[in-house]
Amino acid sequence: MTEPIFYIDRSDILDGSLEEVRVRMRDLAAFAEEREPQLIAYHFYVDESESTMSVIAVHPDTASMELHLEIGGPKFRGFGPFIRMRSIDLYGRPSPAVVNQLRQKAEMLGGAPVTVHTIEAGFSHLNG
Helix, strand or coil: CCCCEEEEEEEEECCCCHHHHHHHHHHHHHHHHHHCCCCCEEEEEECCCCCEEEEEEEECCHHHHHHHHHHHHHHHHCCCCCEEEEEEEEECCCCHHHHHHHHHHHHHCCCCCEEEECCCCCCCCCCC
């Protein structure tokens, strides 16, 4: 059985960039929804102070995450002038290729750490 990958990142929204970030969030979400039917969930959030953006994604497996990073790369780069990434957390067992791609993404968007958390116990009811 393949294991899902849960992805969470957090970024500071640079002063005066909130509206541009919102436009890019909506564009990237629509882009992923159209091109990645396997993606279980993909959500962007802004905190109450409107200074932090968080992204939460649920992939059915590491292959889905690899595809997302491959086709989304140009869209991720577009956020560069408007955010500084603080952290990327992965939950599951991503491939080394995914971890490497995420380290490159984190470096491009501000040098954030990438932390992988492996499951010790639990279950998911993702199919119903």
